[in-house]
Amino acid sequence: MIEHDPNRAAPTSAACSAVFIAAPASGQGKTTVTAALARMLRNRGKVVRVFKTGPDYLDPLVLAQASGQPVDQLDLWMAGEAYCRQRLFEAALEADLILVEGAMGLFDGEPSSADLAALFDLPLVIVMDVKGMAQTAAALVAGLAGFRDNIRIAGLIANACGSQRHRELIEAALPDAIPLLATVPRDTALALPERHLGLVQADEIREELEARFEAGAAALEAEGLAEALLRLPPVMFSAPDVEATQALSSLTHSLAGQTIGVARDAAFSFIYQANLDLLERLGATLRFFSPLNDAHLPTCDALWLPGGYPELHAARLAENGAMREDVRRFFAADKPILAECGGLLYCLETLTDYADSTHAMLGLLPGHGAMRGRRGCQGMQTAELPEGPIRGHAHHRSLAADTPAPIGFGRRQRHPAPGEAIYRQRRLTATYLHLFFPDNPAAVARLFMPGPAASCPTSETHSITTQEFHG
Incomplete structure (x- = not known):
């Protein structure tokens, strides 16, 4: 976070601790863990700015409640690099830590979460549901780390960990360069409620979410995760392109x-x-x-x-x-x-x-x-x-x-x-x-704008067959 001085020229870069929360697949608990991280650091008096990768409406509402800060989407195709760079730079000016939650699996999509993390040199923390496996979890993380040479994995958070022994088996099998940062117990009180298009909307269950945020924050606090994240070297974010800013100003x-x-x-x-x-x-x-x-x-x-x-x-x-x-x-x-x-x-x-x-x-x-x-x-x-x-x-x-x-x-x-x-x-x-x-x-x-619509073909009102245009 940078202290503002009105007598200084506008900064061209900002350094801030930042972490990209990713997973090998959907349904691993990324949002649950990201919300718990945001609440844990907020409880410590830190300013946490959270971003969500991809076109998601529901997760940002949950993350905004957990962090107490607005949450924006970052997507290299839909929003573009200049927009993503501007949002991250602006966040770095005010935040103690930036969290970016990925979408789907780390390498899924074009562009993928890995592409976004690599472009802005964000260290990756892998969240993985380890129920039903032990050493295999370490093998999967090692595989993710070695799949591309332009990403860096800072550690693993093992979600749905069953016991201390379960933790020990995973930790012993991990490569030396990838620490086990924390485990999250198997506890339905931590999981976020879902429905057919994703999470239940935050406004519908605000009090219930508060209880889940605090339970998750307590679980991660007990693991010493705050200190581990805040010790990571800060990431340098550059100011947005002047031409892009001027185009919007016009x-x-x-x-x-x-x-x-x-x-x-x-x-x-x-x-x-x-x-x-x-x-x-x-x-x-x-x-x-x-x-x-x-x-x-x-x-x-x-x-x-x-x-x-x-x-x-x-x-x-x-x-x-x-x-x-x-x-x-x-x-x-x-x-x-x-x-x-x-x-x-x-x-x-x-x-x-x-x-x-x-x-x-x-x-x-x-x-x-x-x-x-x-x-x-x-x-x-x-x-x-x-x-x-x-x-x-x-x-x-x-x-x-x-x-x-x-x-x-x-x-x-x-x-x-x-x-x-x-x-x-x-x-x-x-x-x-x-x-x-x-x-x-x-x-x-x-x-x-008021007035006639932009020029387009006349829309006829005759009936046509059922529309199912798959996205």
């Missing part, structure tokens, strides 16, 4: 005077903090509202209906007739609306939930949504919009049927087949894609 007032209504409640919560930050940076005023609980829209010039869990609250959304009527009037007035994934489902005529009950939705877009068990779509895609391309991702377990002809499709990261459909009716833009606004601020500004 758009600072593009949404000045515009008020954007943002749906945010238990049904609509898949919101990147970076998206909110960008809208405000562009000059917009944000007004949050709840389609579940509020009777009326706030006074605003544009709407953003983000993703979330409308399927879990479909009956209440249908019962809030006053809100639905307000949104319909807003749509009829040709004001800009962006609806993403769960927001898309809300804009259809009906939504059928997991209990096979069908509920009336807004009816702004012809079509019917339905949940489809555990089979889902996910993947990184670029939304090819008339306003300009914006990168993002898809992650859903629903389908939309009898929808209008789309104006386009998402462009997949590594596959030539069409991605998710993109619909436009009046000033409504609706898609299953979750957009990452900082990828193209100029396009985002045009998307929310």
Whole structure:
């Protein structure tokens, strides 16, 4: 952490202790351990800045509660190197320690967690669920360490360790250069609750999470892990590229005077903090509202209906007739609306939930949504919009049927087949894609600006077959 001096020139670099939390696969306990680490250090009075790799909404909310600091996504494809560098540099100016939680397995994806760690020279701590193995855990860690020569593994945290003897077997088998930093006991009181798209949202279980954070922090404190992490050599983070900063500054007032209504409640919560930050940076005023609980829209010039869990609250959304009527009037007035994934489902005529009950939705877009068990779509895609391309991702377990002809499709990261459909009716833009606004601020500004929509093919309203565009 650097002490700020107003009489000095802006720093061009910042040194800060930093650790990348990775694993050999999903489901190893990365988020549980990262949250416990953040709370342990926070309890010591340290400023901990946490980042999450990849397009994840749920983990950052949990990590923000654990650390008491905002949590942003870092993704080299979706956000770009310049954005990641800027966020890390800004964090290093204020933090005692930076934690970056990886996604999936260490080498999975293009780019992978390993690519991000290597680019910024972040030491890796491997979290591994060691239930059902002992010396093999050491072999797996050794294999990860030797797979590439541009990463460095600082140690292992053995999750779900069964006993002291279990610990001794793993520790004795580890290479000398890879210490066993800590073990986490097999204890259901430490694990974070999950549902069909990931962790249960933090706002729904705040008190329960607090108990789990404190239990995890106590377990890691007893292992002496805080001292081990804070002894690691600091990482040097360089200031962001001047040209990238100037390009964003030129758009600072593009949404000045515009008020954007943002749906945010238990049904609509898949919101990147970076998206909110960008809208405000562009000059917009944000007004949050709840389609579940509020009777009326706030006074605003544009709407953003983000993703979330409308399927879990479909009956209440249908019962809030006053809100639905307000949104319909807003749509009829040709004001800009962006609806993403769960927001898309809300804009259809009906939504059928997991209990096979069908509920009336807004009816702004012809079509019917339905949940489809555990089979889902996910993947990184670029939304090819008339306003300009914006990168993002898809992650859903629903389908939309009898929808209008789309104006386009998402462009997949590594596959030539069409991605998710993109619909436009009046000033409504609706898609299953979750957009990452900082990828193209100029396009985002045009998307929310008043007036006619950007030039695009006329969207016909004839019905077509069921849409299942896999991400």
